Amino acid sequence: MKNVTLVLGASLNPNRYSNIAIKRLLDKKYSVVALGQKKGTVLGVTIDDEKKDYQDIDTVTLYLNPERQKDFYEYVISLKPRRVIFNPGAENDEFARLLESNNIKAEVACTLVLISIDEY
Secondary structure: OEEEEEEEEOOOOOOOOHHHHHEEEEEEEOOOEEEEEEOOEOOOOEOOOOOOOOEEEEEEOOOOOOHHHHHHHHHHHHHHHOEEEEOOOOOOOHHHHHHHHHHEEEEEHHHHHHHOOOOO
């Protein structure tokens, strides 16, 4: 798989935006991996509950509040994604600066909107 999106903060709850994002990414034929608090599957995508050494991550889309993100700073940087999308409620200047200093684009946006306007 190339150009994979990691949905970080993935939920099994179909009403959560992270869950909807997985479905919309799949609808648009993107490769998706997911990490959340509870293990499970969404349309065949396994939500892992432990950090894994995913390969070929292009985009990390964040669905974690800034406080919860702190446990993932080093992990996300180690994946060497091209960009990290801070969805509404996930905005975090500290993490964004850290990403930029590691040559990773920090983008404040809504994954669902980007997909809907074909700007993902």
